[in-house]
Every structure is written in structure tokens, then in C-alpha cells.
Amino acid sequence: MQLTTHPVIKWWNQFWKKKQVVDLSSTSLKVNQSQSEIEIPLDTLINLSIEKGIFLYRLIVESEGNDVVILKGYRKSELMNFTQKTTDSLLFLVVSSDRWQSYQQSLETLNTKCCYLSSYEWQPIAAVYQLVCKLQNLGISADHLSNPLHKKVFEQGKLLSAESISELGRGIHNQQVAPLLMSKFKVFFDEVEKKPLTDKQRMACVTNDDHNLVIAGAGTGKTATLVGKAGYLVESGIVKPENILMLAFGNKAAAEMNDRIKERITSISLCLKASTFHALGNEVLAKHYGFKRSITPFTEQPSQFTQFIDDVLSARAENDPQFKFNLVHYFSSLSTPGKSALDFKSIEEYNEFLSSCRLITLNNEWVKSVGELRIANYLVLNGIKYQYEADYKFKTRSVERRQYQPDFYLPDADLYIEYLGLDEYNNTAPYIDKDEYLASLEWKRDLHVSKETNMLELYTYQLKRGQLQSSLKTALIDYEVISNPVEIELLFKQLKDENESQWQGLIDLLQRFLGLYKEGQFDINEVKSKLMTGGYDIERTEAFLDIFEPILTAYQEHLVNTESIDFSDMIAEATSHIENGDYYHCYTHILVDEFQYISGGRAKLLKALLASNVNIRLFAVGDDWQSIYRFNGADLSLFTEFSKTFTPATAVQLDKTFRFNDKIHAVSSQFVMTNPAQIKKQIITHSHINAPAVRLVDIKSDMEKLKSLTNIKQRKNQAYIVSLQRALATLNRSADKRVKWYQCLLLDAFVKKIHLN
Known part of the structure; x- marks a missing residue:
């Protein structure tokens, strides 16, 4: 159907060689004007309104995206007829849609409050509200719908509001649902572990947002929560065991998780196996290439890796005078961080x-x-x-x-x-x-x-x-x-030969940095750009990167020539294949243990998995207070600022620890919270005592007695040993008197190892 302008307007447009043609098809409106051509899909229409001009009438077409088209110069009757035909065509499209059944199911889930809804699952509910608003704006009511299902959905949709279908509304719905689910599966939560799960552990298990973070302080039962979560997902019928991917950061942690599942939820232990990030990466690559890639021997033979870097440095210095100068300059002047008073x-x-x-x-x-x-x-x-x-x-x-x-x-x-x-x-x-x-x-x-x-x-x-x-x-x-x-030349040889330990230190630094660089999946140009504009001690950074870049190039060439990969490649290449859609899986829920150890590279792998299909959920458990692997690439901000990387997100704090008493908790939490980057926690201890449980050992007096040791580090180490031996002897005497053994935790900020007799 074509909308025809008033004859006078039509003559006027022809005289001035202007064009205004409006065609209605079964799926769209096409507006062809002199300077443009617009096609408006009917299912994007929001409102059609007729307004009187000075002499004639005009049609205002509003569509999604705040787009408005104004068509002037028509008779009112023409516009009335055209809008009716347009509305009928839209109505036919709407009733022909196959979405009504899913709309009804989503509304049923909303009204019965039987399910925790993700943002993806919330979309049909929001779509119902938007559809009803659109139809009402176009003058369509339930009376225009002949199908009972359509009428029912329409009437239910009228009860919704803009606030109720927003993210805030989703949050309110889920807050109401969580206690009901905890009650429904009470028996399961009572029996899934040796001890009944705490209320917060149960809340963590039933919380099923797009991305979920469980902040589990020491001794609050993170492993029990992970096992409970996996069991709940299967017990509630949300997923099958094979739809769950459980990831840990080491083989030992993965094995412990598998043992725990086998012990507590035997029925799913054959189909649900925890693995490491590297094992997952290896699986992705094996499926892509049809065989398992060879791992460079450098991963298990660090001495060979050290020799490789040494050889590359020496060869490059031999052939490139500027590189040799850079080495001497860095080695002699810049190896020490540029800090001052x-x-x-x-x-x-x-x-x-x-x-x-x-x-x-x-x-x-x-x-x-x-x-x-x-x-x-x-x-x-x-x-x-x-x-x-x-x-x-x-x-x-x-x-x-x-x-x-x-x-x-x-x-x-x-x-x-x-x-x-x-x-x-x-x-x-x-x-x-x-x-x-x-x-x-x-x-x-x-x-x-x-x-x-x-x-x-x-x-x-x-x-x-x-x-x-x-x-x-x-x-x-x-x-x-x-x-x-x-x-x-002479100076380079002298520095290398006479300072063997420092030369080895430089090689170790390059080796460590290479691992972190690849683990984070960085780009050398981006690193240079970022550090040169806002870094600290830029001169040292620039000099180091000038030395590092040839090492990186040589190492990558070595991997290509030997047809091998390292552990970082397992993560990085797997991420790339998943992003390209080359990895097919059936996972709907990803459960991650010890999330405080997450690195930038592993986070990219997780994001690629989450984006590989619709409605995949992430459930991460960890404790930022126990994050100790920054030296190995861990990025604590991915935990403390979880919702910035993974959004939308919900966090649950486990609040009861079974590991230590209230006195130890009071001291340790006060100590940790001096770091403003840590998440504040309100933890209740299972055990309460009335006596002091923490002893601070002061080494100042022992330092004074050990002035015969001129090296301050040696003196401090020996002072620690003497002080701790004295403190432990006191505890032993007390234990002997009471015939009771005491547990002792040593906190030391300076000494890595103290050997006590």
C-alpha cells in the first residue's frame, strides 16, 4: 500500500522536482524522500500519531532508537486509513511471532518465584513490557488478540512497570527468590557436607547471577561452598553434571576438589571433574589441532632456559654495539630501582x-x-x-x-x-x-x-x-x-666475568618478566606506551624493555622452530581459538576456585568462554586477604573490582570461620586492613576464648646484643631466630604444665626461612 499526498502537494512536489513516497509492505515502512530513503521495520514502531497542520495533516512515525519521521501534506482520511493498515500489518507480525510461549514461561517463572534469573533470562520479561507498551500506544488492546495465550500474556504484561522490569527489579526478584530456594533445598544443604552449610554458604549456592563472586575468608568453607554449588545446580535440575566446568589453579587443588566431590556427591563424580586452567587450554588446543602440542623443555628444565637467555644476550651483544652499551648501562647503573628518600x-x-x-x-x-x-x-x-x-x-x-x-x-x-x-x-x-x-x-x-x-x-x-x-x-x-x-667491550667483559651473581640476577629477572609478560598476554608496544607515559623511573623501564624485546623475539622464534609451546601459550592460544568460535562445548556454569590468584591472561580466557554461548554463568570463590601470587602474574584488582570486569555481578561474603578464634581474628584482620586495597570483611569466629592468643615478638633488644654481626641483614635474621626460640620455649613450658599442645602461627615480614632447633 502506498500513502498518497494531497493533489496540490503532489503537483507542488512535481513542479519543484521533489519526491515523497511512502510504501507499506508486510514487514516495513519505506519512506523515499528527495534526499534520503528510510526503511522502518514494523516491529520497531513505537507510535503513530496524526496532527493537523495549517491546511493539511501530517503523520508522525516514532520508532525504537528515538527515531522520528514527520510526513506532511495528507488528507486526514488518507492518514487514518494508512495508520490502520500499518497497525494491522504490525499486529499480524506480532501474533505470528514464535516468542509468545517463551514470554508465557518467563512470566510464569517471575510470578511463581521459583528461579533465580540472570540478565539473559530477564530479557523476555522486559520484552513483554515493551511489546505491551508499544501495542497500547498504537491503540491495540487485548480485544484485538484472538489467541488465548496472546491475551493472557498481554494482560499479565499490563501489570508490569518500567521499574519492575529494570535491573533493579531483577535484583528485587532475586532477593525474594533466594530465601525460598534455601528453604526448598534445606535437606540437601544440611547433608551435602559433613557439617550443615552456613546460611551465607547456602545463599552463595542459590545465587545464580550472570557473574557471582563468593568472598570466602580463611576458614569460612570455600571448598564446601564450591561442592555445595555444584551439587545444588544438579539437584535443582538447573544443569546436568557435564554442563559444569570446575577450574582450579593447580593440580593439587583440582585433585582435592575431585576427591571431595567423589566423597560427598558420588552420583555426579563420574561426569564432573575439576581441572586446571592449563589443562583446559591444552584440551582446547588438542581439539583444534587434532593432537596435543609439545611443551618446551624449558618449563621443566629452568637451567636450560637460563642458558638460552644467556646465549641470546651474549650473541646479541657481540653483533650489536648499541645493545652491548644498553646492557652495560643497565647492568651498572639501572639494575637498582630508582627510588629516593x-x-x-x-x-x-x-x-x-x-x-x-x-x-x-x-x-x-x-x-x-x-x-x-x-x-x-x-x-x-x-x-x-x-x-x-x-x-x-x-x-x-x-x-x-x-x-x-x-x-x-x-x-x-x-x-x-x-x-x-x-x-x-x-x-x-x-x-x-x-x-x-x-x-x-x-x-x-x-x-x-x-x-x-x-x-x-x-x-x-x-x-x-x-x-x-x-x-x-x-x-x-x-x-x-x-x-x-x-x-x-672491555667493560662488558669485566662486568660479566667479575659480577657473576649480578649477571645471573639479570637473567633471572628477564626470565621472570618474560613469564609474566606472556601470562598477561601483553603487547610490547602497548607496554611501552603505557609505561612511558605514566610509569615510575622511566629511564630504567625503557632501558630494561630495550634489553627484553630481543629476548622475547628470540624466545618466540625458538618456540616456532621447535614446534612447541609454553604454559602461557596454552592460555593465550586457547583464548584466541575460543574467541574465533573454534571450540565447541556444553558448559553453562563455570566454577573457579582460589579466584584471588586470577591473572589477566586467565581472565581473558574466562571472558572468552562466557561469550562463547548465551547465558553462561561464572561462579568464583576466593579471598583477597590470601592473595600471595602477584609475583606470578596474579592481578588482585580482578577480584577486588570484580564487577568492573564481569558485569552484571553479585557478591556474597561468607561470614563464619572455623579456622581460628576471635582473638587471632581481631589482630590479623586489623593488620590486613591497613592495606586500603583489601575488601572489608565482617567475620564471626566459631571459637571464642577469654585469654590472649597472639604474642608479638620484639627483636630490638636482641639486635642490640648481636652488634658483633656487622651485616645488618645477618643480625636481623639471627635476632629473629633468638627471639622466636625464646617465645616458643615459653609456649612449650606452658604446654608441658597443662599437658596440652598449642597451635602456633608465625608471621614474619622479612625472613623467608627460619630454621629453629
């Missing part, structure tokens, strides 16, 4: 950092800071003679002051260099008297002016920004200091 809250913390640094220059001098180390070694590498903390050429000592000793003196250029502990706003570290420091600096400046000597000032903030070397280079040019770069 400004980065620490107390002098003790700063001294602790300095004691872990090897602040020895290429001239075999000890310096007092990382900035001074980099300045000294830059001067050495460029053949510029210097004296460290030599007396100023003029006498300045007095009753109030010692003889002035600038940080560096360049005799050939008669130039002094001072490395100043100031940020860009002339602030000092919080534990340094700012006024006194600035007064001392002003005295130095005045002295150099009065004695007509030159003082070059370098600053701590330049170190942080990665500008220390470039600032020094520019200043030396301004002062016409002549540089004569040293023979790098």
Missing part, C-alpha cells in the same frame, strides 16, 4: 631499602643513593673524571660546619655537582627538616657565587621522571665538558 615515610624504611641495594660505582666506590650511583656511572661510561665527596677547594670549616664536600667534582672542567633530595616543588622527604635543608642549599649556592665556582644542581624528581641522565647530559654540554666514552 622521597618515596619513603620514615628514615628507617629508606635505610632498609638502601641496605638492599648494591650502590657500588664502576670505580668501585660506595655512594649514598641510587641517584648518585647513576650520576657516577654515567660519568665513568663517558670518560669524564670525577672525585666523589672531595673537599671543596676553599676552606669552609668552622665551629658550626664541617668542611664542605660537594657530591661530585669534575677536575678537568672545574665543575661541582650536587644531587638534591627535592621534588619539583622544593619539598623534602617527610622525615627531613625542609627549612634546614633549603637553608643549607642556599648557603651552598651563595658560597659558589662568592667563590666564583660552578655548581650543577640535579634533583630527585628527575630520577623519578627518568630525566636524570638526559638532564646531566644537557648540563655537561652547556658547561662544555668533554666526554670520551670508554671502550665498551
